[in-house]
Amino acid sequence: MALVPSYIQQLANYKPGKPIAEAQRELGITDFIKLASNENPLGPSPKGLAAIQESLKNLHRYPDATGYELRTKLANRFNIKMENVVLGAGSEGIMSTIIRTFLLSDDELISAANSFIGFRVLANASGRRVHWVPMKNYRYDLEAMANKITDYTKIIYIANPDNPMGTTITRQEFDEFYKHVPERVLIILDEAYYEFAQNSPDYPDSMTYRYDNVITLRTFSKAYGLAGIRVGYGFAHESLIGNLLKVKVPFEPSLSAQAAGMAALDDVEFLANTLKINQEGMTFLKQEFDALGIEQVPSAANFITTVWDSEKTASKLTQDLLEKGVIVRQLTGFGWPNCIRISVGLESENQKCIASLKEIL
Ligand SMILES: Cc1ncc(COP(=O)(O)O)c(C=O)c1O
Known part of the structure; x- marks a missing residue:
């Protein structure tokens, strides 16, 4: 169709x-567990949820386009x-704003091949040249990425930790790359x-070095269980x-999303519980995968x-697990067709996943 650019x-x-x-x-099965999208198995932050409910009576109003309260609260927290904080409909909303804000027609982008699909879609849709640099041992190869920098390079995207591999770059690697x-x-x-x-050894929390050309993106979707309401920050x-x-869609995030973010930031108990359940689930799954001789990426x-x-x-295996009521994600769309990503669930969900795997294998 001539109307639509080829890219x-x-x-x-x-x-x-x-x-x-x-x-x-x-499949006609009613009892599924979903370990496919890295969502919070505990559900939404209860404080966030209450704030969403409370916000509903104001839905005839537009959201605060400046995001004043949430941006101020995030600024104080960090x-x-x-003036250093931007909001978006999820961190992907901010990625979209970034791509619309900074790119001239000849500009190029660099990232890792087969990393986060959300960025890949936005980068490819920009019509600009993107250098997708292969990963090394399932990790971002920062040295190879640095070698791709030219006069045209404008944006470099690094997911840390990466999705779908979960691997991180280290502080030393980033410092060397930054040079x-x-x-x-x-x-x-x-x-x-x-x-x-944040507590992984050598994890480079980007807040500890605020360079003028680095933007940090974070989200309420994962640790705060608010993926469905769409609120992230940079x-x-x-x-x-x-x-x-200047470029951001003025009324994103929505009124309810801003309210949810405000309340979730105070939900210290929920966050602690999320991290505890995740830590325990990780340890359990890692041990069980090892015992079954399954290769896993750290x-x-x-x-x-x-x-x-x-x-x-x-x-x-993905289909067999599905037939047992366990939804996991084969990573074909990401470019890793021989890999399956399994999100950490509640204790009972992790157990069901492992029990199903044992039956199948
Ligand atoms: C690396 C990475 N970045 C961003 C996102 C999207 O986050 P949000 O829901 O805030 O748009 C995800 C979600 O899966 C992700 O894995």
Whole structure:
């Protein structure tokens, strides 16, 4: 169709993890557990949920386009100024704003091949040249990425931890990499799984070095269980943020999303419980995978990616698990067809997943 640029026509539709309702329709099983989309198994933050309910009576009003309260609260929490904070409909909303704000027609992007699909879709839809640099041992190869920097490079995207691998770059690796990045290049550090990874040894919490060309992205979707309401935030130099605010869709995040974020930040108990359940679930799954001789990629997030001998094995296993009521994610769409990503669930869900795996294998 002549109306549509060829780089848009070539895009594939995003394929999310299978929704429970779809699996129920297909198989007639009612009792599913979903370990496919790295969601919070505890549900939404109760304080966030209460704030959403409370917000409903104001839905005839537009949201605060400046996001004043939530930006101020985040600024106070992280010891920065409100002018250093941007909000979005999820961190993906902010990625979209970044791509619309900074790119000139000849600009290029650099990221890792087969990393987070959300960024891949936005980058490819921008029509700009993107260098997708292969990972090394399931990790971002920062040295190879630095070698791709040219006069045209404008944005470098790093998911830390990565999704779908769960691997992290270390502080030393980032420091070395940063030496090769000119100031005119924007580095996006996507820390969607920050809360889970923050205590990993050598994890470079990007808040400890606030360079002028680094933007940190974080989200309420994972640790606060608010993926469905769409609220994320970014931290950067105030001139970057000021320009993002000019381009951002004015009323995102929604009124309820801003209210949810405000309340969730105070839900200290929920966050602690989330991290505890995740830590315990991780330990359990890692041990059980080891005992079953399953190859797994070391993860600092809320999921583990397992590696199988072929795409065929991974497909069959994903289908067999589905028939036992366990939804996991084969990573074909990400570019790792022989891998299956399993999100950490509640204790009973992790046990059911392992019991099903044992029966199948
Ligand atoms: C690396 C990474 N970044 C960003 C996101 C999206 O986060 P949000 O829901 O805030 O848009 C995800 C969600 O899976 C992710 O894995």
